[in-house]
Every structure is written in structure tokens, then in C-alpha cells.
Amino acid sequence: MSPSRKLLVLYTGGTIGMQMTDAGLAPASGFEVRLRAEQAANPERLVPDWIFRELSPILDSANMTQTNWLQMRDAIVEGVERHGCDAVLLLHGTDTLAYSAASLSFLLLGLPVPVVLTGSMQPAGVEGGDAWPNLFGALERLHTGIEPGVYLYFNGHLLPGTRAGKQKSDAFDAFTESRRPTRGTRANSVPDALNYRHPRRPVVLAVQPLFPGLGAPQMRALLESGVQGVLLECYGSGTGPSADAELLKALKDAHARGVVLAAISQCPEGSVEFDIYAAGSLLASTGLVSCAGMTREAALGKLFGLIGLGLSQAEVESWLVQDLCRELAG
Incomplete structure (x- = not known):
């Protein structure tokens, strides 16, 4: 539950960083500059120090594949083990956000740091949109401290990565925690x-x-x-x-x-x-x-x-x- 002191922000694409093209909204590079500008304009926000990495190619999450999940896993492990990051914020499109959160939960079993996935229903910069509230809300939670594990943060709620699902296609409260019955007890430790x-x-x-x-x-x-x-x-x-x-x-x-x-x-x-x-x-x-x-x-x-x-x-x-x-x- 220690506050994050060095965070990896991993940008994969998605609506949060999209910009308008002739064909409609599409993923765009250069999100680090926009994020730093937004943080500088609001210095009162409590966020950890962070480094930024952009995966290539950036994606509309409708095109997400298992290969991309493995690429994310590798980038997260590298950030933790090589660069000393003690938490990860992964920016991702909403269409397959819950699938990636669940898959990473199993790919990262035993990782000793928290990994939080978030995205938005509207691109960053839209007046009254949810992109900056979701992103900085997740950063603030990581600054406070979260137990190791994989989570999905959306609309002010931190959800377990294996219990989250997208229920709405056009509302800020698109994601909820599953109400399916649970049973048994959680394993005390992850087997090697x-x-x-x-x-x-x-x-x-x-x-x-x-x-x-x-x-x-x-x-x-x-x-x-x-x-x-x-x-x-x-x-x-x-x-x-x-x-x-x-x-x-x-x-x-x-x-x-x-x-x-x-x-x-x-x-x-x-x-x-x-x-x-x-x-x-x-x-x-x-x-x-x-x-x-x-x-x-x-x-x-x-x-x-x-x-x-x-x-x-x-x-x-x-x-x-x-x-x-x-x-x-x-």
C-alpha cells in the first residue's frame, strides 16, 4: 500500500488519445506532450513522478490481440525490473479494456506492484469529457497507494481486473464490477x-x-x-x-x-x-x-x-x- 514514487505510464492508444481524421476518430501518437501540458496546467493535482512509454503500433482497442497483451506484459515487466518503477498506469481503449485487464491479471501473477488500466469514452481535451478525470483519478489513487495486482479504474471506481466489464457504450459509468456469485477463497500465494x-x-x-x-x-x-x-x-x-x-x-x-x-x-x-x-x-x-x-x-x-x-x-x-x-x- 506504499505510495508510488516512480510510475510507468504505458500508452497503447484508444479513445483517450484519439484525434479526428477524415475517416473519424483514430489513435494518435504524441500523448506524452499533451499529458505533461495538462499536468503543468493543474499543479495542485497530487500525482507520482512518472516516465512515459508508447507502444508501437498504437491501437484502436477493437484491434487488440493476444500478441499485444504479451507486448504490454513485457513492457510492464521491463518498467518494473529494469527501470525501477513501483506502479504502472496503462492507457487503453474501452472496447477491449476489460479483456486486457483480465488477461494481464493472469500474465502478471506475482508482480509486486499495482497495475491500473484506464481509458475514456471521449478523447482528452473534450470539454466536460472523462479522459482527464479518469487518468488523473487513477494517478491520484496510485499516489495514495494500492496493493499489488491488476485493476481497472473508471468514473471514480477502482475495480478488480478480473471482475470488471463494460456495460454501456455511450456513458461515463460504462464499467461495473461483476455481480456474478463468487465462491471459495483466494490463494495465499502465487505458485511459481x-x-x-x-x-x-x-x-x-x-x-x-x-x-x-x-x-x-x-x-x-x-x-x-x-x-x-x-x-x-x-x-x-x-x-x-x-x-x-x-x-x-x-x-x-x-x-x-x-x-x-x-x-x-x-x-x-x-x-x-x-x-x-x-x-x-x-x-x-x-x-x-x-x-x-x-x-x-x-x-x-x-x-x-x-x-x-x-x-x-x-x-x-x-x-x-x-x-x-x-x-x-x-
């Missing part, structure tokens, strides 16, 4: 096998919502596309088309080939508990693992972080059901 120092690699993942009419041919096509992990968004407490024997066989066959199968609930405040209904138990029998009350962003980030380590299917499944950074226990 999952430590941030271990390199990761990109992973082929897919998300498949269940819906009336989804058939075995579509499911099999997805599962045979080369995916290493699939996140199924089930009904309610973890049910699905369990009367479709061919669909269940497609899942079983994929699991036998080593594909990791994970499940979350489609309900905004739902949690997967397979044993409540027979339909859920039949799904679970295919090798599907419950991610309980995890959000989509957290479940995908966790799959990426675990499979990207090169762990076996059984090892990934074992860690999926253990709380590592508030994704399960809240």
Missing part, C-alpha cells in the same frame, strides 16, 4: 509455475454461446478448427442441449484430443453448477470444466494465461477451478 516471469505464447481460443438450434455439425466444425481451448456460454446454471447425443460426442472427442473445455453462464449474474440439473451433469460428463461465476473476460484471460504456459490439459483444468486473483472468490 504460474509466476509472471514464465514466458507465454499465443493460444487459439474460441467462445461458443449455446442457443436453441445449435447442432453437432456447427460444434464439431469449431472443435476441429485447431482450437486449444473453448469457452462455452451455457444456459442458466450450466445446462445445454444434452439430448443431442452427437453434440455431446463432439465435445467428448475434442476433450480426448486435448482441447480444454470450459463453461460460464450466459446470465449476467449467473454461475455454473453442473450438478443441479441432469442436463448440466450430462454436459459435464464430456470433460467440460465449470468456471463458476467467472466473467467471459476473466475465463478467456485465464485460459490464455494457463494454456499459453504450455501446461497439460489436466494441469490447466486443475488451475481453472482454483482462485488466483479474485476471478472466483471476488
Whole structure:
């Protein structure tokens, strides 16, 4: 909880630094100059000393990929271990902000400093906009001191990186903390096998919502596309088309080939508990693992972080059901 004394500001692009072009708002370089000018114009703000780094290329976050997450992870670790930074503020577009916050939560397990992600619904400089309040609000929180971990700061609220989600597309209070049920207790320490120092690699993942009419041919096509992990968004407490024997066989066959199968609930405040209904138990029998009350962003980030380590299917499944950074226990 010590106040930050040397902060890394990592700029990745997003609306916060966008400028108008003939095609509309687009990411723009040179944000450090604008940030320093804004700070100089408001010297009463309490912020840590900071250094600035801009990732290349800067992005509209709609174009964010796993490679960019790994690039962010590398820049953060370099800032901490080589340049002695004791906190990080990452500026990011809002479309995939929650996905990046969740993924970095697992990529940076054990990092001894806080990492806060923020962005804005309007570009910096817009009168009455949210860019400077979000950015300097996050800086002020870091100046006060935050426990190590990954967080998302927006509209005055500091949210856990694995429990945040974008709920609105045109309002300053766009992000909220998940109200999905939590269970279990948080691990007291991060196992060395999952430590941030271990390199990761990109992973082929897919998300498949269940819906009336989804058939075995579509499911099999997805599962045979080369995916290493699939996140199924089930009904309610973890049910699905369990009367479709061919669909269940497609899942079983994929699991036998080593594909990791994970499940979350489609309900905004739902949690997967397979044993409540027979339909859920039949799904679970295919090798599907419950991610309980995890959000989509957290479940995908966790799959990426675990499979990207090169762990076996059984090892990934074992860690999926253990709380590592508030994704399960809240």
C-alpha cells in the first residue's frame, strides 16, 4: 500500500488519445506532450513522478490481440525490473479494456506492484469529457497507494481486473464490477509455475454461446478448427442441449484430443453448477470444466494465461477451478 514514487505510464492508444481524421476518430501518437501540458496546467493535482512509454503500433482497442497483451506484459515487466518503477498506469481503449485487464491479471501473477488500466469514452481535451478525470483519478489513487495486482479504474471506481466489464457504450459509468456469485477463497500465494516471469505464447481460443438450434455439425466444425481451448456460454446454471447425443460426442472427442473445455453462464449474474440439473451433469460428463461465476473476460484471460504456459490439459483444468486473483472468490 506504499505510495508510488516512480510510475510507468504505458500508452497503447484508444479513445483517450484519439484525434479526428477524415475517416473519424483514430489513435494518435504524441500523448506524452499533451499529458505533461495538462499536468503543468493543474499543479495542485497530487500525482507520482512518472516516465512515459508508447507502444508501437498504437491501437484502436477493437484491434487488440493476444500478441499485444504479451507486448504490454513485457513492457510492464521491463518498467518494473529494469527501470525501477513501483506502479504502472496503462492507457487503453474501452472496447477491449476489460479483456486486457483480465488477461494481464493472469500474465502478471506475482508482480509486486499495482497495475491500473484506464481509458475514456471521449478523447482528452473534450470539454466536460472523462479522459482527464479518469487518468488523473487513477494517478491520484496510485499516489495514495494500492496493493499489488491488476485493476481497472473508471468514473471514480477502482475495480478488480478480473471482475470488471463494460456495460454501456455511450456513458461515463460504462464499467461495473461483476455481480456474478463468487465462491471459495483466494490463494495465499502465487505458485511459481504460474509466476509472471514464465514466458507465454499465443493460444487459439474460441467462445461458443449455446442457443436453441445449435447442432453437432456447427460444434464439431469449431472443435476441429485447431482450437486449444473453448469457452462455452451455457444456459442458466450450466445446462445445454444434452439430448443431442452427437453434440455431446463432439465435445467428448475434442476433450480426448486435448482441447480444454470450459463453461460460464450466459446470465449476467449467473454461475455454473453442473450438478443441479441432469442436463448440466450430462454436459459435464464430456470433460467440460465449470468456471463458476467467472466473467467471459476473466475465463478467456485465464485460459490464455494457463494454456499459453504450455501446461497439460489436466494441469490447466486443475488451475481453472482454483482462485488466483479474485476471478472466483471476488
